[in-house]
Structures are given as structure tokens and as C-alpha cells.
Amino acid sequence: MVSVIGYYTTKFGELWEKSLFNLVEESITGVLNNTSLDIKDIDVIFFANMLGGVLENNLHSAAKISELLGVHIPIYRVESACASGGVAINMATNYLKSKSNSTVLVVGAEKMTDFSPEETTLGLSSAASGEEQQSGLTFPGLYSMLAQVYLLKYRYNQKTLASVAVKNHYHGSLNNNAQHQKIITIDQVLDSPYIADPLKVLDCSPVSDGSCSVILTNNQKIINKSNSICQILSSEMATDTISLKNRKNLVSIPSTQIAASKSYSASGLKPKDISIAEVHDCFTIAEILAMEDLGFCRQGQGGKLVSKYATMFGRGGKLIVNTSGGLKAAGHPVGATGIKQVGEVYLQLTGQAVNRQVRNCKYGLAHNVGGSGGTAVVTILTSL
Amino acid sequence: MVSVIGYYTTKFGELWEKSLFNLVEESITGVLNNTSLDIKDIDVIFFANMLGGVLENNLHSAAKISELLGVHIPIYRVESACASGGVAINMATNYLKSKSNSTVLVVGAEKMTDFSPEETTLGLSSAASGEEQQSGLTFPGLYSMLAQVYLLKYRYNQKTLASVAVKNHYHGSLNNNAQHQKIITIDQVLDSPYIADPLKVLDCSPVSDGSCSVILTNNQKIINKSNSICQILSSEMATDTISLKNRKNLVSIPSTQIAASKSYSASGLKPKDISIAEVHDCFTIAEILAMEDLGFCRQGQGGKLVSKYATMFGRGGKLIVNTSGGLKAAGHPVGATGIKQVGEVYLQLTGQAVNRQVRNCKYGLAHNVGGSGGTAVVTILTSL
Numbered sequence: 001m002v003s004v005i006g007y008y009t010t011k012f013g014e015l016w017e018k019s020l021f022n023l024v025e026e027s028i029t030g031v032l033n034n035t036s037l038d039i040k041d042i043d044v045i046f047f048a049n050m051l052g053g054v055l056e057n058n059l060h061s062a063a064k065i066s067e068l069l070g071v072h073i074p075i076y077r078v079e080s081a082c083a084s085g086g087v088a089i090n091m092a093t094n095y096l097k098s099k100s101n102s103t104v105l106v107v108g109a110e111k112m113t114d115f116s117p118e119e120t121t122l123g124l125s126s127a128a129s130g131e132e133q134q135s136g137l138t139f140p141g142l143y144s145m146l147a148q149v150y151l152l153k154y155r156y157n158q159k160t161l162a163s164v165a166v167k168n169h170y171h172g173s174l175n176n177n178a179q180h181q182k183i184i185t186i187d188q189v190l191d192s193p194y195i196a197d198p199l200k201v202l203d204c205s206p207v208s209d210g211s212c213s214v215i216l217t218n219n220q221k222i223i224n225k226s227n228s229i230c231q232i233l234s235s236e237m238a239t240d241t242i243s244l245k246n247r248k249n250l251v252s253i254p255s256t257q258i259a260a261s262k263s264y265s266a267s268g269l270k271p272k273d274i275s276i277a278e279v280h281d282c283f284t285i286a287e288i289l290a291m292e293d294l295g296f297c298r299q300g301q302g303g304k305l306v307s308k309y310a311t312m313f314g315r316g317g318k319l320i321v322n323t324s325g326g327l328k329a330a331g332h333p334v335g336a337t338g339i340k341q342v343g344e345v346y347l348q349l350t351g352q353a354v355n356r357q358v359r360n361c362k363y364g365l366a367h368n369v370g371g372s373g374g375t376a377v378v379t380i381l382t383s384l
Numbered sequence: 385m386v387s388v389i390g391y392y393t394t395k396f397g398e399l400w401e402k403s404l405f406n407l408v409e410e411s412i413t414g415v416l417n418n419t420s421l422d423i424k425d426i427d428v429i430f431f432a433n434m435l436g437g438v439l440e441n442n443l444h445s446a447a448k449i450s451e452l453l454g455v456h457i458p459i460y461r462v463e464s465a466c467a468s469g470g471v472a473i474n475m476a477t478n479y480l481k482s483k484s485n486s487t488v489l490v491v492g493a494e495k496m497t498d499f500s501p502e503e504t505t506l507g508l509s510s511a512a513s514g515e516e517q518q519s520g521l522t523f524p525g526l527y528s529m530l531a532q533v534y535l536l537k538y539r540y541n542q543k544t545l546a547s548v549a550v551k552n553h554y555h556g557s558l559n560n561n562a563q564h565q566k567i568i569t570i571d572q573v574l575d576s577p578y579i580a581d582p583l584k585v586l587d588c589s590p591v592s593d594g595s596c597s598v599i600l601t602n603n604q605k606i607i608n609k610s611n612s613i614c615q616i617l618s619s620e621m622a623t624d625t626i627s628l629k630n631r632k633n634l635v636s637i638p639s640t641q642i643a644a645s646k647s648y649s650a651s652g653l654k655p656k657d658i659s660i661a662e663v664h665d666c667f668t669i670a671e672i673l674a675m676e677d678l679g680f681c682r683q684g685q686g687g688k689l690v691s692k693y694a695t696m697f698g699r700g701g702k703l704i705v706n707t708s709g710g711l712k713a714a715g716h717p718v719g720a721t722g723i724k725q726v727g728e729v730y731l732q733l734t735g736q737a738v739n740r741q742v743r744n745c746k747y748g749l750a751h752n753v754g755g756s757g758g759t760a761v762v763t764i765l766t767s768l
Contacts, residue, residue, distance in 0.1 A: 052437045057517065060512075068625055072624060076471065080444060094479055095478055098482035239456055254456070257455065
């Protein structure tokens, strides 16, 4: 069994005074402090980062981290667009299945705000197909097509989308590390400018800097010394076409459905067993699709679920979604996001989610997506 | 035990009529044909590529490969600079230790010749530290410093370096897929223009396009149906400082030493047991250092070893090095290189190395380096 024994996140936001590796160093130091471990206790590192190459011409970050920490252990850089963090968790979990008595540091980071919006948007578009890039489709553009089809097919409107933003900004207001900590209203979302019809500014996750680290272990000695532990029951990954045009329909993300089905099966759980979930709400429409694809409601019912604020903290629902604020309000430093999701579930399952602690949560789920669904990872965790 | 059951390589060279994913498709189709397997037999894919992001703005290649092959299986993109291929082999080997009855496709590819020399050189420099990049140090520059120190300390000269090029071009002349298939002389190397003193054009590996695939499995049914099999005894990875200035000395590559030591230990073998080795000769000096760091000779003796052509095919030596032609003559499409090394060892151990078959080889070694030694992977294989 793979245990999660610690988590640290930097603040997410426009952190102009810090470089990518300043952030990496802060989160690694932070998680070692939180777990009272020394770097010598770490056997291997997985590092999730998407844009270091295209934005800063920095590849080979394994060697950079070796230099920062003064270690010679294996360090694996993982890139799977916006799912890089989730894929790193997935790989680390697999790694621990192959090695006994081992301890793995999983760190994710992204530095996105030091560049012009054009540069960052171009960098992010590297997660889309060449044809999509050449036709000028950015990610708001791709997700706006998903939103248009969904709203039309199931007869929802922009207010439906906006309710996701309202809920997640409320959650962000309870998270000191969130990029956006202000409550917003439906009218504020609807009054914000269009990015790509029907998505408005406040339907979109922000451009962010940040880094997160978790420590996973199957070393019983280290587990025995840990104060706050939860376990990974399953972590599964699936892929799909990079191009939206090659999908059978535009109202679901098959990679999420496949990864979820495998992850439920491997853990022996069902959607109704999950109390808390961090889902990939890069745009408001994405959370609605995730509700359906993860089996939390039937096809077409996601809009109804979010409109009722059924998954909002403090409303007594059976499933609370994106207590961190999600990508939408907590921020989306791409490589860090999938680690933050697992970290937030860890905080919830170990009773450390200050201001936003969901009571009696036994099972949590983290759902991380790359691009427009070309990759998805679903990880299910449990409290002890 | 992890078995290698098949290998395919495209030709290496300036393949202007083919895109990165044309090459990927050719090598995947090729290895499936060579093994009589269907894509449905593959459980997971590791894809090694360094420069798709920085040169072509193409990340998220997992989803691109999912689209190409029509599969939803996990696909992991691996990047560790010039060691990407070796790291992919290492990760795939670890993966198979955690999953029984599984079959893994490892594919590596790089497309480097569609760009100006300035663009490709800048892209490759992403494997060096920011400080090294800013000071204008390219990889020939970094390795020239290693060469200067080595020649001075052990009293060798440019002829010593040139002998590595002569040997590897001879081997390349025996390999139909090599980028350079012409024999060269010491004088030709010495008469070629300087790139970075003491390294001349013919001391440097070329800029290349190419793709390679291998299939690894622990599925006994698939193994039973395979005609040509060798086994991976150990695959180990180590990291080191990205910056040369932070190394204790410049006459060895500690990451190679550590990875080799771990790999020998895990396989129960010693350097003298190895009959064939593919080592990372991105520049001639690199092969000399590798001879020492891999334990094939003592410190300072690498220059003597290569000057005598002791590791050249057809000379009856106990250890033959870089029968493929190495990076130097076979070419260096970065993400493919580490896969090609394992593939060449596979060909040798299974008696398929046309024109250059080393007799009675039982154990082979593949050695892949990232940057100036920030990463190294050493994989040891055996015939059945």
C-alpha cells in the first residue's frame, strides 16, 4: 500500500520575485520540514513541469534538481501537458509497487507569469494538435466548443457555467494559498468580458506560478514516525486523441471515463463512496463534464448538480468538490496542479483542511486532465 | 525478469521528408511487425523525446500517440535531455517490476534537421544550466573543456580523440541505418575545422532525425511466441549537478560511475564480463571518459585503450564498443539514442547484428548520458 505522509504548497499567484526553481526549492524544503524527513530519506524524485522548455529553454530539470539538493538519486521529469502532476503521482505510485521500503518525493511546479500573455498562451497551446494550433484555437477556444455543444444539447445557459465559478471562488476564499480569495456572484461572472463564447473571463482558470510537493512511501519505519497519513488506493491513467475533431462526441471526456472506471475498479469503490473530490476545472464547463464522466451524476445532469450548489462546502452535501478552490480560484500552475489536487485530498482526509474541513470524509478523489482530454488521471485515496 | 523481444530503427539522418510523428509511426509499426504483435498486445507506452516542445511547440505527445494508434492505454512522455531514451528504458523496466503479464513499448524519436543550426543549438543548450546558456556555452563548448583538462592531465593529444571517431565511423560503415557510413582517417579528423578547441567537426556527433522502438515484456505467453529474446538484468540511473562548475573534477562523470556501480551490483556482473557496449559518445572525449567511468579501464587509461583500437570490431578484443557506430557515426536523434543503444545490444545478443556481429557475446551494456553528465543510465543485458 502506498501512503501519503506529507504535503506542502507554495502560495499560487503572480509570484514575480520567484523563479521556477525558487518555487521548487520552497516546496521541497516545506514538505521535508512538514514530515521531519531529511533529503537522504528520499529514494527517488518525480518532477512534473510542462512549460520550462518552451518558455524558458530549460529542459533536463532532473539535473537542476540534483544540483539544488546535492543528491545523485534518480529524478524523473514528467510532462503530460496540464496532467503532468497527476501523471507524476501515477508514476510514483507505480514505482512504489515495484520497490519495497522506498520513499518518493513528487514535486510539481510552473512559472507562467513572467511572460507576455501571447507567449504563455502559445506555450499552453503546445498541448493541442498542430492543426488546432495552426487554426488559432487556444484552450479557451477548444473548451468553448465543448461548452456550446453541452449547453445546446442539455438546454443550460451561461448561468449554469457561472455557478461553478461562484462555488469555487467561495472555496478559494477559505484557502490562504489560493490565487483568488474573493467571493464572486453570478452577475459578476456574467458581466465579465468574453474570452471565447460562451466562456467569460471568470469562467477561466488564471495563469499562475506555484509549486507543490507530496511524499509517498511504503517504508514502514517512516510510516510509523508519521503523524498524518492517508493511503492511495488506486491511480489510473488513460489517453485519447489530441484533436477534438477525432472524438465521437463533445459532451464527455472519454479519457476521464476510462481512468475513472479503472480507478474505481482497482479500489473496489463506487462514485457514491467518494466524499471529496478535486476535479480538473480549467474552465467551468470542465467541472460539469467531470461530474458526469466521474460518475457523480448521469449524463446531462451535471448542469443541474452545479446550479443547485450541491457540491459546495457547508451545504451538507454528500460530495464536496474542489475545496481548494479548484484550478478556477486556487490557480493553475500547470505542473503543480495534479500534485495540489492530491495534496488537498490529503489535507481533507487527515483533518488538516483549515477553514474548509469536510467532516467524516473517508474517501477522496483527484482528477487531472491534459489538454482537451488527451490525458486523464484519476487517483482515489482513503483516510486510515 | 524483463525480456526484450523486438527492435526496430528508422534510418538516422537528414530525413526532411518525414515529420517527428511520421518517424514515430514508422518505428512503432516496424517493431510490431518484427514481433508479430498487435497494438492490442501493448499495455503501456513510454515515449522519449527531448526537443518537440522547444523546436516545434509540440508537448502532450502522449495524446498525439494515442490518436496515431487509436488506443487509450497509459502513454508516458519522458524527457531527460540526451538521456531521455535511456531513462525511458529505465522507467519501463521499473514499470514491469510492478506489473505482471505486461508488455511495454518504448519508443524514442527526435526531429532536429528541419531547423536552422542556431535554433537546434539553442534547443540543445536547454540541457545546460541557465548560467552556462547565458555565457554562450554550447555542448561542444562544455565537452571541449572536459577534453582540454583530460588531454592536459594525462598527456594525450587530438590524435587520441580522433581514434574514437575513426573506430566509430568504421562501425558506422557496417550499419545500413547509420547516418555516416563512410570510413574516415585520423588525418581527416585532424584536418576538419575546429568546433571548440580541441574538438573538431569530426569529433562531434551529428544533428539527426530518427526513431527507434523496442518491446519489453514479462508476459510468458508473448515470450513463448518470440523468436529472438534477450533479458534486461539491471537498469540504473543517477543524477548530478547540471553545471560543470559544480563538479569536483572534470576528468570523470560521477553520474556514470554511480549508475554503473549500481547496475553491476544489481546484475551481479563486473566490467570484465561485458562483451559489447554502446556508450554515449556525443563527442570523442565522452567515449574515452565512459571507458574509465564504466570500469573498462583505469583512470587515465581510456586514451591508451582507444588509441590501440582495442574496442574495434574485427580486432579480436574482449570488449567491442559502439558497434552501431555510436552517436558519432550512427547519428544522435536525441530521444531515440538511448533506445537505439539497447536495440543494438539486443541485435548483438540475439545474433542479428548484420555485418558487425560480435561472436560469443553473453553480456552487453548500454550507457546513455544527459547534458554534460547531469543524468546517466546504465542498462545491462544478457543473451538467453
